[in-house]
Amino acid sequence: AQKITQTQPGMFVQEKEAVTLDCTYDTSDQSYGLFWYKQPSSWEMIFLIYQGSYDEQNATEGRYSLNFQKARKSANLVISASQLGDSAMYFCAMSMIKAAGNKLTFGGGTRVLVKP
Amino acid sequence: DGGITQSPKYLFRKEGQNVTLSCEQNLNHDAMYWYRQDPGQGLRLIYYSQIVNDFQKGDIAEGYSVSREKKESFPLTVTSAQKNPTAFYLCASSILGTGESEQFFGPGTRLTVL
Numbered sequence: 343a344q345k346i347t348q349t350q351p352g353m354f355v356q357e358k359e360a361v362t363l364d365c366t367y368d369t370s371d372q373s374y375g376l377f378w379y380k381q382p383s384s385w386e387m388i389f390l391i392y393q394g395s396y397d398e399q400n401a402t403e404g405r406y407s408l409n410f411q412k413a414r415k416s417a418n419l420v421i422s423a424s425q426l427g428d429s430a431m432y433f434c435a436m437s438m439i440k441a442a443g444n445k446l447t448f449g450g451g452t453r454v455l456v457k458p
Numbered sequence: 459d460g461g462i463t464q465s466p467k468y469l470f471r472k473e474g475q476n477v478t479l480s481c482e483q484n485l486n487h488d489a490m491y492w493y494r495q496d497p498g499q500g501l502r503l504i505y506y507s508q509i510v511n512d513f514q515k516g517d518i519a520e521g522y523s524v525s526r527e528k529k530e531s532f533p534l535t536v537t538s539a540q541k542n543p544t545a546f547y548l549c550a551s552s553i554l555g556t557g558e559s560e561q562f563f564g565p566g567t568r569l570t571v572l
Binding site: 346385387394440445 | 489491493498499501503506508514546548550552556557558559560561562566568
């Protein structure tokens with residue numbers, strides 16, 4: 343079974359500073375994908391970034407980057423130059439690439455509050 | 459605009475009643491999913507479907523049922539057998555039913571059982 347752990351239930355970050363959200367995962371499979379989603383107060387789920395287990399380079403999407411450390415089974419999200427609109431819940435999720443169905447296993451989330 | 463619609467946004471039902479949550483997508487995605495989110499928690503998979511007329515149980519399927527008669531539609535029925543149905547329900551779809559494609563989510567339905 344797969345498991346995602348997000349150990350930071352909540353955190354404050356000053357506007358324009360960078361913030362790192364922790365995510366560790368547990369799986370015995372070699373082929374998997376790691377996702378980060380944002381859930382603002384509107385409750386919609388917004389896809390941010392994806393990292394495949396065989397990708398050698400860390401994924402980046404604008405101000406978002408994923409610090410992928412395969413040996414440590416961690417996939418931390420880094421948000422650079424935080425903005426007030428970054429205040430939201432952030433979820434790390436994992437899928438098994440070779441398994442039938444694109445089932446996502448989610449962590450418990452981290453709430454980020456950006457201070458002006 | 460392409461996307462996923464869920465209706466209604468808020469739903470109230472009396473205990474013991476079945477209720478059906480709607481999910482429609484016009485993204486031409488093959489795979490669709492239903493997740494449940496409880497306060498302060500992550501999402502948990504209820505059911506998923508990779509193709510029309512086929513669907514599979516997720517981690518918490520007990521007390522729920524689904525159908526997939528059309529590619530665009532994947533309704534979820536919360537039955538009276540679901541012990542604690544009050545939650546936020548999210549529908550999602552993806553272009554492929556494999557683990558490399560991102561899932562696109564609808565706006566969700568908040569169900570309250572009185």
